[in-house]
Amino acid sequence: xxxxxxxxxxxxxxxxxxxxxxxxxxxxxxxxxxxxxxxxxxxxxxxxxxxxxxxxxxxxxxxxxxxxxxxxxxxxxxxxxxxxxxxxxxxxxxxxxxxxxxxxxxxxxxxxxxx
Amino acid sequence: xxxxxxxxxxxxxxxxxxxxxxxxxxxxxxxxxxxxxxxxxxxxxxxxxxxxxxxxxxxxxxxxxxxxxxxxxxxxxxxxxxxxxxxxxxxxxxxxxxxxxxxxxxxxxxxxxx
Numbered sequence: 001x002x003x004x005x006x007x008x009x010x011x012x013x014x015x016x017x018x019x020x021x022x023x024x025x026x027x028x029x030x031x032x033x034x035x036x037x038x039x040x041x042x043x044x045x046x047x048x049x050x051x052x053x054x055x056x057x058x059x060x061x062x063x064x065x066x067x068x069x070x071x072x073x074x075x076x077x078x079x080x081x082x083x084x085x086x087x088x089x090x091x092x093x094x095x096x097x098x099x100x101x102x103x104x105x106x107x108x109x110x111x112x113x114x115x
Numbered sequence: 116x117x118x119x120x121x122x123x124x125x126x127x128x129x130x131x132x133x134x135x136x137x138x139x140x141x142x143x144x145x146x147x148x149x150x151x152x153x154x155x156x157x158x159x160x161x162x163x164x165x166x167x168x169x170x171x172x173x174x175x176x177x178x179x180x181x182x183x184x185x186x187x188x189x190x191x192x193x194x195x196x197x198x199x200x201x202x203x204x205x206x207x208x209x210x211x212x213x214x215x216x217x218x219x220x221x222x223x224x225x226x227x228x229x
Binding site: 004031033040041042043045048050058090092094096097102103104105106107108109111 | 217
């Protein structure tokens, strides 16, 4: 079974802090994604990476950056956390299939609260 | 722009009932559609992926169909159980050729009452 592991289930951070959310997958997937999920807004894509050191902005990249130095690890960075970044953050991975898509596998999420 | 809609937003049924969840999308130029389940406070679990050539996919008591021409998919759950209570989301790829990114519906929250 594919396993996507997010390093923290819950995080509480202060406004202005730099925050790192870590995600690791164990199935050699090329694609990795960061989403945030908010009530009423659904899932929104923050960043997507299709290979090591490669990244694409999603729908809401402002205030975030990402790092993918190794294939199995994809990090989301909040440069200066703000209260409007309080949310559930979900990491996901899939095989790169050129658009035909393989199933998307999610981690259990990180509930981030910024105070 | 691809938009995905799931109606109703919430559904409550008695145990044992067969039920259908709906998903519609605006751009029919998709290769496939995925259905996911999400338990409260957890990530999403992939249930079924239907390729456009398949039209239908089954897993246990779940059956998903895809009608690209009408921009619709349904997820049929047979003999529902309280353990089926969760939010069910559908997702389709962006219509640009070769896109690996998905657009998600907001989900249908299903409650199965014992």
